[in-house]
Amino acid sequence: MFAVDSVSVTVPATTANLGPGFDCIGAALTLYNEFKFTTHTQEKVTITVTGAEAERVQTDESNMLYQAFVKLYEYLGQAPPPVQIDIKLGVPLARGLGSSATAIVGGLVGANVLAGEPLSQSQVMELAIAMEGHPDNVVPAFVGGCRLAATSNAGWEICEVPWHEEIVPIVAIPDFELSTKEARRVLPKEVSRADAIFNTAHLGLLLRGLETGRGDWLRAALQDKLHQPFRKALIKGYDAVNAAAVAAGAYGMVISGAGPTLLALTDIAHSEAVATAMATAWQSEGISPVVRSLKVDNQGARSFF
The missing domain is CATH 3.30.230.10 (Ribosomal Protein S5; domain 2)
Structure with missing residues (x-):
């Protein structure tokens, strides 16, 4: 070219x-x-x-x-x-x-x-x-x-x-920041064999859950023992937003990247309710989030002349 x-x-x-x-x-x-x-x-x-x-x-x-x-x-x-x-x-x-x-x-x-x-x-x-x-x-x-x-x-x-078309990613973006450096600082330098096995099994289940859209697999698969238990303490209102998302129909909620944005996965039928629940829960904690129901982008970076 x-x-x-x-x-x-x-x-x-x-x-x-x-x-x-x-x-x-x-x-x-x-x-x-x-x-x-x-x-x-x-x-x-x-x-x-x-x-x-x-x-x-x-x-x-x-x-x-x-x-x-x-x-x-x-x-x-x-x-x-x-x-x-x-x-x-x-x-x-x-x-x-x-x-x-x-x-x-x-x-x-x-x-x-x-x-x-x-x-x-x-x-x-x-x-x-x-x-x-x-x-x-x-x-x-x-x-x-x-x-x-x-x-x-x-x-x-x-x-x-493969990401099943019925799985909806919902992001709740708070009005505060969390640096990647700080999010990595709180992580332990070593993990137990049991925790390593736990995450290996759950990652395998996550891959199958994303492909098939099976909610029961995703509810279990989104659990983690390597980073989220340590990082969630840095995110005010994490437990409240998580509980609200799940109660509204989310398969589960995770930290997006190093945070503080929170990501819920749900189906199309529950997406609006989950988004509303996450926003309300965080607002009750004094946080003003922007909550967006998104899709997976399958193109990636593209250039135009």
Whole structure:
């Protein structure tokens, strides 16, 4: 493909872990960040940001989107071209919905297109995983759908996880943040064999539950012993929102990524009731959430000229 001088890239939000799938499974959601890259004659990068929380995004060379853009050119052994970057935010920052993953994927994809697409999809994905440090957010953000990632002698094996059309993901996004660093700090350095076996079994059940839509399997599968018991103490009102979601018909509720966004899985018939119950429960705790009933995005990052 020939190099172009302008490209727009849309990248979906993601929800990672899904309970027992700590650091290895994630799904793309129908919530997006949009990035436009235009080469220009100025010597420095220029960045504009619009959308909620736009004032909090760095607009110099420390911007993560631009860092990813530069990373691809460094990989190619080339100097990055001067570029104008326009960012339109649709994914909340620091809420456990993969905002950083959208920046990493968006920057790499944008750079690859402007350079004439010298790298394959797998090469771009390897760079994204290396930048993020783990695959659970960047992989679905890049290729869409629900994905399980595992290391192999050759690098990474990415497995598509079928997501039954009747399963509805509902996100409750609070009006406070939780840094990934803090969420990782509270995790134990070692786990027992019993807890490891527990999560292995429940991850297997989760994969089958997502594929079949069986509510009884999902109710059991969403349990976890590796991260949620420790992280939920950092999220005010967690138990109240969980109880309300389940009472309204959710199969279960988990922490989205590192949190504090909470993710409930339910069926279509109960989705509205679950969303209302989660919002009401958190409001009773003094938290003002934005609750969204979403779908799984099956396209991932896409570019437009």
